[in-house]
Amino acid sequence: MLSYPSFVGYSRKLMTLTMILKNGKMLLGMKNRGMGKGKWNGFGGKVEPNETIDDGAKREVKEECGLDVISMEKIGIIEFEYVGSKEILEGHIYSCYLFSGDIIESDEMAPIKWFKIEDSPCNQMWIDHKFWFPMILKNIPFKAHFKYLNDDTMLDSTIILTNSKEKLKEPWVNVIIKKDNQIILLKNFEESNYFNKHEKVKSGESVEDAAIRYLKSHYKIHDAVKVQKIAVVDIEFIDKQFIQEINVFVLDVSKINKYLQNEDFRLLDINIIQANKLWLDNKFFSTLLMMKPFKAYFLMDEDNILCSKYDNN
Numbered sequence: 354m355l356s357y358p359s360f361v362g363y364s365r366k367l368m369t370l371t372m373i374l375k376n377g378k379m380l381l382g383m384k385n386r387g388m389g390k391g392k393w394n395g396f397g398g399k400v401e402p403n404e405t406i407d408d409g410a411k412r413e414v415k416e417e418c419g420l421d422v423i424s425m426e427k428i429g430i431i432e433f434e435y436v437g438s439k440e441i442l443e444g445h446i447y448s449c450y451l452f453s454g455d456i457i458e459s460d461e462m463a464p465i466k467w468f469k470i471e472d473s474p475c476n477q478m479w480i481d482h483k484f485w486f487p488m489i490l491k492n493i494p495f496k497a498h499f500k501y502l503n504d505d506t507m508l509d510s511t512i513i514l515t516n517s518k519e520k521l522k523e524p525w526v527n528v529i530i531k532k533d534n535q536i537i538l539l540k541n542f543e544e545s546n547y548f549n550k551h552e553k554v555k556s557g558e559s560v561e562d563a564a565i566r567y568l569k570s571h572y573k574i575h576d577a578v579k580v581q582k583i584a585v586v587d588i589e590f591i592d593k594q595f596i597q598e599i600n601v602f603v604l605d606v607s608k609i610n611k612y613l614q615n616e617d618f619r620l621l622d623i624n625i626i627q628a629n630k631l632w633l634d635n636k637f638f639s640t641l642l643m644m645k646p647f648k649a650y651f652l653m654d655e656d657n658i659l660c661s662k663y664d665n666n
């Protein structure tokens with residue numbers, strides 16, 4: 354369901370960006386002019402007419418921080434689009450772990466500093482950095498499109514992993530019980546991970562049967578209640594070889610008096626769930642509660658969402 358935009362009729366400008374990494378740290382420079390002024394970034398720039406992209410990447414590293422690249426690897430291609438422009442900036446993103454020479458600050462990039470990866474100055478970097486950097490660290494090839502209104506406002510993003518091997522889908526289920534503006538929560542479930550209590554569909558079992566099994570294993574539910582399948586969410590983790598397909602059912606008990614026989618549950622206000630971002634992103638939860646079937650796709654690196662897409666048709 355993840356469709357990638359096409360840019361027929363657009364011109365292209367080639368750029369490079371090299372992330373220099375060593376011992377859990379990355380080298381960043383503060384850009385002092387031109388594109389990305391005032392932001393920390395890796396090293397790169399426009400590819401010149403008579404050079405290869407790889408050569409352009411090495412030249413820019415040398416010009417901007419003084420280091421000689423010994424070896425580098427291209428991990429991804431990012432297409433940057435700015436609203437109102439018919440030019441795509443095609444950024445070729447490299448990682449480099451082997452280099453020589455001394456760091457020399459330039460007019461364009463100063464200061465230049467090593468940052469521990471977990472202490473990167475995210476607030477002073479391009480917004481898109483956090484979405485593709487996990488692929489650099491884990492060496493996972495990708496292609497991305499980021500659409501900007503201006504340098505600080507991103508309107509849309511798409512990331513696809515370009516590893517050729519197709520991943521198998523594993524079906525799971527989850528059932529949400531809704532009563533008016535509240536969600537029913539079992540007392541012994543922790544709020545913070547309640548919505549991650551998915552249940553794997555057994556082999557030969559339908560997702561509908563799995564949903565009923567899920568419900569019955571947690572609640573003493575009256576037989577007459579009906580669950581409705583609202584969402585199918587594909588969750589792809591960048592470093593796992595399968596896609597978790599979560600079939601999300603909703604049981605709306607707003608108009609039913611007798612739905613649960615057990616007492617060990619409590620009601621949690623939907624606004625609290627939204628405010629605390631208890632499940633995926635907020636759009637997911639509000640779309641779910643509109644009770645119209647939809648599909649969604651999330652690309653994740655552990656708990657972080659790198660890309661999310663919705664298909665409501």
Ligand SMILES: Nc1[nH]c(=O)nc2c1ncn2[C@H]1C[C@H](O)[C@@H](COP(=O)(O)OP(=O)(O)OP(=O)(O)O)O1
Pocket residue numbers: 368369370371386387388389394395396397398399400433444479481482
């Ligand atoms: N959204 C974005 N996210 C990101 O991480 N890096 C970006 C980015 N948009 C641009 N860049 C990087 C790519 C490239 O390394 C640099 C832009 O290159 P410049 O315009 O500075 O090119 P040059 O160094 O060739 O410029 P001049 O020497 O000033 O002509 O900024």
